[in-house]
Amino acid sequence: MPRSTLLPEDWITAATAVLIDRGIDAVRVDLLARELAVTRGSFYWHFKDREDLLQAVLNGWRDAATEQVIHRFEGRQAEPRTLIAELISLPFRGRAAERAARIELAIRAWARRDALARAAVDEVDARRIAYIAQCFSALGFAIAEARSRAFLLYAYEVAESLLARQGTAAQKKERSALLQRLVLARLD
Amino acid sequence: MPRSTLLPEDWITAATAVLIDRGIDAVRVDLLARELAVTRGSFYWHFKDREDLLQAVLNGWRDAATEQVIHRFEGRQAEPRTLIAELISLPFRGRAAERAARIELAIRAWARRDALARAAVDEVDARRIAYIAQCFSALGFAIAEARSRAFLLYAYEVAESLLARQGTAAQKKERSALLQRLVLARLD
Numbered sequence: 001m002p003r004s005t006l007l008p009e010d011w012i013t014a015a016t017a018v019l020i021d022r023g024i025d026a027v028r029v030d031l032l033a034r035e036l037a038v039t040r041g042s043f044y045w046h047f048k049d050r051e052d053l054l055q056a057v058l059n060g061w062r063d064a065a066t067e068q069v070i071h072r073f074e075g076r077q078a079e080p081r082t083l084i085a086e087l088i089s090l091p092f093r094g095r096a097a098e099r100a101a102r103i104e105l106a107i108r109a110w111a112r113r114d115a116l117a118r119a120a121v122d123e124v125d126a127r128r129i130a131y132i133a134q135c136f137s138a139l140g141f142a143i144a145e146a147r148s149r150a151f152l153l154y155a156y157e158v159a160e161s162l163l164a165r166q167g168t169a170a171q172k173k174e175r176s177a178l179l180q181r182l183v184l185a186r187l188d
Numbered sequence: 189m190p191r192s193t194l195l196p197e198d199w200i201t202a203a204t205a206v207l208i209d210r211g212i213d214a215v216r217v218d219l220l221a222r223e224l225a226v227t228r229g230s231f232y233w234h235f236k237d238r239e240d241l242l243q244a245v246l247n248g249w250r251d252a253a254t255e256q257v258i259h260r261f262e263g264r265q266a267e268p269r270t271l272i273a274e275l276i277s278l279p280f281r282g283r284a285a286e287r288a289a290r291i292e293l294a295i296r297a298w299a300r301r302d303a304l305a306r307a308a309v310d311e312v313d314a315r316r317i318a319y320i321a322q323c324f325s326a327l328g329f330a331i332a333e334a335r336s337r338a339f340l341l342y343a344y345e346v347a348e349s350l351l352a353r354q355g356t357a358a359q360k361k362e363r364s365a366l367l368q369r370l371v372l373a374r375l376d
C-alpha cells in the first residue's frame with residue numbers, strides 16, 4: 001500500500017472540523033478517511049488508533065491555547081493593566097477569536113463525558129487562571145485576592161463565548177468596560 | 189396493543205438521563221424503549237416523534253429554570269441585596285444544584301449544534317439576566333449599568349458550573365465573596 005501523502009496534521013484538522021460540526025461521536029476513522037478520500041488503512045501510518053488521534057487533537061489545542069497565553073504574558077514587556085485589558089477584549093477579536101471559541105466549546109462539550117478531554121480542559125483552565133493571577137499580583141493584589149480576581153475575569157471570558165447571543169454589540173462593549181473597572185477596583 | 193402505563197414524564201426523565209450521560213445523539217426512541225422495557229410502539233401514545241419528545245425535554249427544563257427564577261424573585265418580598273447574595277450562592281447548593289448544573293451543561297452542549305435547543309437556552313439566559321437586572325435596578329443602578337452588572341453576575345454563575353474543577357472549596361468561597369462585593373460596588 002502506498003504511503004499516504006497526508007500529514008498527521010491533516011487528520012487532526014479534519015477531526016477537529018467534525019468535532020465542531022457534529023460532536024465527538026462522529027469523529028470516526030472510517031468517516032474521516034472517506035472525507036479525506038484516502039483509505040482507512042492509511043490512517044494507521046500516523047496514528048495507533050482513534051484514541052491516539054483524539055489525544056493529538058487535544059494536545060494540539062492545549063499547546064495552542066497555552067502558547068497563546070505564554071506569548072501574550074511572557075513574550076513581551078507589557079504592563080499588567082494592558083494585559084488585563086487585552087484579555088478582556090479577547091472574545092471580541094473577530095473571526096480568529098470566533099473560531100477559537102467554537103473549537104473550545106466543542107472540546108468543553110466533549111469533556112463533559114470524557115476523562116481525556118476533561119484533563120486537557122482542566123489543565124488549560126488552570127494555566128490560564130494562574131497567568132491571569134500573576135497579572136493581578138503584579139498590580140499589588142494579595143495572593144488569594146489576585147487568584148479570585150483572575151477567576152472572575154476568566155469566568156467572564158468563558159461565559160462571554162458561551163452567552164454570545166445575549167445582548168447587542170453595544171451592550172457587550174458596556175459590560176466588558178464595566179468588568180474591566182470592577183476587576184481593577186480596590187475595595188474599602 | 190395495550191396502552192402503556194408509562195406517563196409522558198417517564199419518557200422525558202429517561203431521555204434527560206441519557207442526554208446527560210451519553211449526549212443528544214444517544215437519545216433515540218428505540219434505545220429508550222429498551223431501557224424502559226416497553227415496546228417502541230407505546231412511545232407513540234405520548235409523542236408524535238423523536239423531535240416531539242426532545243421539545244418536551246426542552247420545555248420541561250425551560251419551565252423549571254424559569255419558574256425557579258420567578259419564584260425566587262417575585263414569590264416573596266426579599267430585599268434585592270438578599271436576592272443577589274442568594275443568586276451568587278446558587279452553584280453551591282449541594283446535590284440539587286449539581287444535578288441542575290449537569291442537565292444545563294448537557295443542554296448547552298446540545299445547543300451548540302441544534303437550533304431547537306439553542307432557542308430554549310437563549311430564552312432561559314435572557315429571562316434570567318432580565319430578572320437579575322431588575323434586582324440591580326431596584327438597588328438604584330441605572331438601566332444600562334444594571335444590565336451589565338446582571339450579565340457579569342450571571343456569567344460568574346454559568347462559569348462556576350463549567351469551571352467547577354478549578355480551585356478548592358475555600359477558594360470558591362473567596363471568589364464568590366469577592367464577586368458579591370464587586371458587583372455591588374459603586375464606582376467613582
